[in-house]
Amino acid sequence: MPTIIFIEPDGAEYPIAVKSGTTARDAAVNNGVPGIDGDCGGECACATCHVHVDAAWMARTGMAEPGGMEANLLQFAEGSTENSRLACQITMTDDLDGLMLRIPDGQH
């Protein structure tokens, strides 16, 4: 079971172990990680699951595909950067074990 480490704006860490194939959004929502609402249910349609991927992990998660729906939505999210992803578009695999995702301040 790969583990995701969610990091809150105040530095608090939430390590969550999930089955491969689970999205980072579901991991957060189903385990009560604060700051990720995931209003659309993971359909890439609301941008309430915005996270910043830790720089060291960017090569493995990749960026949001330019021009795609994920990038479309991220352009309006507060504090969006090159490391921004929507957590519902990150599917966990063993390869991503230890992935660090930072939750933007004030998302909720």
Add this chain to the structure above:
Amino acid sequence: MTTDTLARDPASTVPLSQMDVSDPKLFQSDTIGSYFARLRREDPVHYCPESAYGPYWSVTKFNDIMQVEVNHQTFSSEAKLGGIALQDMQGGEASLELEMFIAMDPPKHDAQRKAVSPVVAPSNLALLEPIIRERAGFILDSLPIGEEIDWVDRVSIELTTMTLATLFDFPWEERRKLTRWSDVTTATPETGVVSSFEQRREELLECAQYFKDLWDKRANEPPKPDLISMMVHSPATRDMPYLEFLGNLLLLIVGGNDTTRNSISGGVLALNQNPAEYRKLMADPGLIPKMIPEIIRWQTPLTHMRRTALMDAEIGGRKIRKGDKVVMWYLSGNRDDEVIDRPNEFIIDRPNSRHHLSFGFGVHRCMGNRVAELQLRIIWEEILKRFSKVEVVGAPERTLSNFIRGFTYLPVKLHPH
């Protein structure tokens, strides 16, 4: 009701081929629900060949609506194609050439939304929260106890106007101008709000001049956290052509006016109709943040958004043709039991309460949704501090509209703790 009138209930007897859910009276009488229930069951993507608004498709299921929302390449919001409501947007004299990004497609939509969205970003809203709370308290403290009052006029309109005035740092004594301009922006002579397009034009020009003066004044003052000051001083917006600035400003006013107002009224009515939920709330005010999305789902302040198909497409197995008018009925999707458990019940601690359609989805998803939620949360926190009950003491009157789902009158009595 006798069995005879039940049997003749038009929602169940009208042939599907003649079913037209656009009649504003069905919304005013709040009888539209049974029509949508039948469509969800029998014809979830429904074609109406003839109506006061021309032919149109009704999309009534939650997941089908979501598919339309996320496919802006096929389903356009463009004003020139008719825009975002059943009623086509009018060009020429009516429009005053005010362009708003809610009725634009990417990429133009994206550039404008990006420029304006920081003003409603959570970090900025946090700065305004204490002022909104203080003013909400002031309005509530001035209400008479134990006397019948109209909640719509005395509270819902007043609170919404107050918040808008705070967001814009609008001159306080003149704040009802904002309400008026919002009403005028969406008005046609048929609504009775204005008597002619000429009058509408004149009032909007007055509004334009007023904001121009505010803009110039803020430009000469140091930056502050109000929306106008932010737009004047931000590199992304300060050189915006004036009509574009005005269009965006009015969009914020219109977007945040009726919607929030009717959510405030709708919440009071829903809690009165569900006394067990009201008791649950009084026993645990900590439920307020969970309750707010449920109120917004329950009320669904905008019944629908409309799109125009830019190419042939398919929704729920039905063939849509290029140029067709496609209406996403949020009010129906929000009652779809395939996605929402016990959708016809108002449950303030619903586990998945944020999963509703009232704010839309995709690139046009409501930009002010955090403002709306913040405002509703503050208001309910302040109401609970002061009153043991806001009691509805008579029949509400609903808005005659197939777009705005709301109230024109809601008689209540306030009970102290």
